[in-house]
Amino acid sequence: MSKSSRRLGAKAIAAIATPSLMFATGAAFAPLAAAQESEAPASEVVAPETPGDTSSEAPAEPPAETPAEETEAPSEETPADTDDNDSDADSSTPDTPAESTPSEDAPAEESEAPSEAPAETPAQPVEINRVPTITTSGPTSYPVGTNFDPIADLKPTANDPEDGDISQNIQVVSNNVNENSPGTYEVEFAVYDSFGNRASRFVTVTITGNGEENQAPSIKVNGPMSYPEGYDFSPIDLSVQATDPEDGDISDSLELLKNTVNPEVPGDYQVVYQATDSGGLTTKIFIPVTITPKKQINETPTITVNGPTTFPVGTPYSFDNLNATAYDPEDGDITDKIEQASSDVNPDEPGTYNVVLAVTDSDGARHETIVTVKYVPKMEKINAAPVIKGPEKVEIDQGADFSDPVEVLKAKAQDQEDGDITDEITVVSNDVDTDTPGNYRVVLKVTDSDGASTTKAVDVHVKPKDEAEDSSVNIFVAAVVNLHVGINFDDPVAVLHATASSAIDGNLTGSIKVVASDVNIEVAGTYHITLSVTASNGTKSEKTVEVVGQDKDDNGAPTKDEQQSDSSNDATAGHATQDKQQPAYRNLANTGASVIGIVVVGLALVGGGILLSRRRKQS
Known part of the structure; x- marks a missing residue:
C-alpha cells in the first residue's frame, strides 16, 4: 500500500468516527457533517518533518562578533555523504493540496469555514474545539544497526489548546523503519484530544550506512558577548546551542573547555566550548568575551543659600543678595556658574516669591533649587538711647589737670545701633575748679545718629594738697598666743581673735587669710601662723603670730608660763590698740x-x- 493510500484511508476513518463522537457529546451534527465533506477535514493535521529541523521557532539573531569554529574529525575515515536523504524527505510530503493542510502553528478549523447548512435547517451555534499538535525533538538520522524506538528516539510530544499536554496519548500509527538497512523511512504519530479531534505527524527517518560520511555538528552563540565590569558572569550567559545534521539538537553534549573571564577587570577574554555528535565528530568554538569598564557616574552639583531671604519692601532685589554657593563632587566650587533661571520677585510689593537658581557642572549635570523670597512691609524703627559708662564720683588732687573731663573720668559711650560713640560725648556743664579744694559736678551728654541722647552727672571732689590719704591696712592680733592642746583650731582667725581694717575699706576682718601655718594643736610646742589681708587699693598687710600649745597641770589650771603668756597677750593687745587708736579687742579667751x-x-x-x-x- 502506498503512502497516499494509507493517508486516504486514515481520512475516511476520521470522517466516519468524528460525527459519532460529536453526537455522543451532544454537539450539533449537521454543521460538522458538512465540514467532513470538505477536501481537508478539520480533525486532521498533517505536517511533514524535515530531517534535523524539529522546532517551529526561528533561531535568535547571531551576535555581532562571530566566534570561530573548529571542526575535528575522528581518527576513522568517515564515508561520504549523499543527497538521498534530502530527496527522500521531500518525497515523503503527503500528497494533500496546500490549502487543505493546516500548519502546526495555526489550527486547521480556524482557517476553514464550515459548509453552509441547508436552507430548511437553521444553523445551530457550535462550540469550536481546536485540534492538538505534535512535535518531535529527537534526531532523525541513525547509523545502521541502531535499535530504533520511535517514541524513545524521536521524542514526540503533543499539546492541545483545551486539554494541555496529552503526550501520553500519542500513538505510533505506522513505522516502516528498518534499522539494519540504510535508507529513508517514515514514522507516523497520531493523537486524539478529549473532544475527539485527531492530529497526526509524519517524520522522515534516515538510516545511514557504514560507508556514508558523518557531518560535524555546529555551535551557535545566542547570548551577548560583552558585559560591564562587575557583572556576575557565567558561561551560561552566552546561551550556546549545538546542532548536528544527523543528530539534531545536541546541546546536551556541549563541554566547557576554557573560561578566562574575570568580570572584575575590564579586558578581552575567551570561552571555549566543544560539541560531539553520535558519530564521534567534535566541533570547538572560541568565543571572545569583553568586559567593559564601568562608566563613571557624574554626581549632580548642589546649591546652598547662605544669605537672607526676607527683605523690607523697597529693597532692590538681586540674586547676589542670596549669597548662594554651588559645589560639585567632581568640579569642586562652581559658585561662579550659578545662574538665575527664573524669578517673579516684585520688591515694591509685600508678598512671597519664588526664585529658581540653577548650576551646571562640566559634565552637563544640572541642578535647580527653588528659593522662597519674602518681602515684608517696612516697620517703624525704634531707636534705643545710648549709654554713658563711667564713675558716679571721683577725687582729684588740688591743681590736677581737668581740661578734658571725659578723659579724666574715663567715660565711654555705647549705642545699640551705632556701637561705640565715645567720640560723641560732650560736656554740658563743668564747674570744677582744681585750684580750690571742694565738691563739684560735671554733666556729660552723648547723642546717637538718630538723635537719641543721654546725660550723666559725675561728682568731683578736689582734695587739698596737704590732705594725706591714709591707705594703710592693719591686722590686729596678739604677737604671742597660748592655747591648750586639743582645742578646735579649724578657724584660726576666730580662735586668735584677729581683726583687720583700712581707712579706705573700713572693716576687712572677713578678708583675712592664712597664708602660712605649722601649728599642730594636738602636740604641745611653739608654732607660727601668718595672716594676710589686702585692701581694695591693693595695699597688703601680713602679720605672723607665735602660737604656744601647752598641756594643762594636774588640777586643770593653767601653768605658770601660760599665766605669764596671758598677761603678755593682754599687754600686747592693749599696746596695739593704743598705737592705732582703735577700740580694744579681746585677743584670747581665758580657758582651762x-x-x-x-x-x-x-x-x-x-x-x-x-x-x-x-x-x-x-x-
Missing part, C-alpha cells in the same frame, strides 16, 4: 583653770549674797 576659778568665785559671791540677805530679813 582660769575659767573654772572665775566660775567658782562667782558662785561663792552669789551664795554669800543670798545668805547675807536672809540674815537681814531675820533680824
Whole structure:
C-alpha cells in the first residue's frame, strides 16, 4: 500500500468516527457533517518533518562578533555523504493540496469555514474545539544497526489548546523503519484530544550506512558577548546551542573547555566550548568575551543659600543678595556658574516669591533649587538711647589737670545701633575748679545718629594738697598666743581673735587669710601662723603670730608660763590698740583653770549674797 493510500484511508476513518463522537457529546451534527465533506477535514493535521529541523521557532539573531569554529574529525575515515536523504524527505510530503493542510502553528478549523447548512435547517451555534499538535525533538538520522524506538528516539510530544499536554496519548500509527538497512523511512504519530479531534505527524527517518560520511555538528552563540565590569558572569550567559545534521539538537553534549573571564577587570577574554555528535565528530568554538569598564557616574552639583531671604519692601532685589554657593563632587566650587533661571520677585510689593537658581557642572549635570523670597512691609524703627559708662564720683588732687573731663573720668559711650560713640560725648556743664579744694559736678551728654541722647552727672571732689590719704591696712592680733592642746583650731582667725581694717575699706576682718601655718594643736610646742589681708587699693598687710600649745597641770589650771603668756597677750593687745587708736579687742579667751576659778568665785559671791540677805530679813 502506498503512502497516499494509507493517508486516504486514515481520512475516511476520521470522517466516519468524528460525527459519532460529536453526537455522543451532544454537539450539533449537521454543521460538522458538512465540514467532513470538505477536501481537508478539520480533525486532521498533517505536517511533514524535515530531517534535523524539529522546532517551529526561528533561531535568535547571531551576535555581532562571530566566534570561530573548529571542526575535528575522528581518527576513522568517515564515508561520504549523499543527497538521498534530502530527496527522500521531500518525497515523503503527503500528497494533500496546500490549502487543505493546516500548519502546526495555526489550527486547521480556524482557517476553514464550515459548509453552509441547508436552507430548511437553521444553523445551530457550535462550540469550536481546536485540534492538538505534535512535535518531535529527537534526531532523525541513525547509523545502521541502531535499535530504533520511535517514541524513545524521536521524542514526540503533543499539546492541545483545551486539554494541555496529552503526550501520553500519542500513538505510533505506522513505522516502516528498518534499522539494519540504510535508507529513508517514515514514522507516523497520531493523537486524539478529549473532544475527539485527531492530529497526526509524519517524520522522515534516515538510516545511514557504514560507508556514508558523518557531518560535524555546529555551535551557535545566542547570548551577548560583552558585559560591564562587575557583572556576575557565567558561561551560561552566552546561551550556546549545538546542532548536528544527523543528530539534531545536541546541546546536551556541549563541554566547557576554557573560561578566562574575570568580570572584575575590564579586558578581552575567551570561552571555549566543544560539541560531539553520535558519530564521534567534535566541533570547538572560541568565543571572545569583553568586559567593559564601568562608566563613571557624574554626581549632580548642589546649591546652598547662605544669605537672607526676607527683605523690607523697597529693597532692590538681586540674586547676589542670596549669597548662594554651588559645589560639585567632581568640579569642586562652581559658585561662579550659578545662574538665575527664573524669578517673579516684585520688591515694591509685600508678598512671597519664588526664585529658581540653577548650576551646571562640566559634565552637563544640572541642578535647580527653588528659593522662597519674602518681602515684608517696612516697620517703624525704634531707636534705643545710648549709654554713658563711667564713675558716679571721683577725687582729684588740688591743681590736677581737668581740661578734658571725659578723659579724666574715663567715660565711654555705647549705642545699640551705632556701637561705640565715645567720640560723641560732650560736656554740658563743668564747674570744677582744681585750684580750690571742694565738691563739684560735671554733666556729660552723648547723642546717637538718630538723635537719641543721654546725660550723666559725675561728682568731683578736689582734695587739698596737704590732705594725706591714709591707705594703710592693719591686722590686729596678739604677737604671742597660748592655747591648750586639743582645742578646735579649724578657724584660726576666730580662735586668735584677729581683726583687720583700712581707712579706705573700713572693716576687712572677713578678708583675712592664712597664708602660712605649722601649728599642730594636738602636740604641745611653739608654732607660727601668718595672716594676710589686702585692701581694695591693693595695699597688703601680713602679720605672723607665735602660737604656744601647752598641756594643762594636774588640777586643770593653767601653768605658770601660760599665766605669764596671758598677761603678755593682754599687754600686747592693749599696746596695739593704743598705737592705732582703735577700740580694744579681746585677743584670747581665758580657758582651762582660769575659767573654772572665775566660775567658782562667782558662785561663792552669789551664795554669800543670798545668805547675807536672809540674815537681814531675820533680824
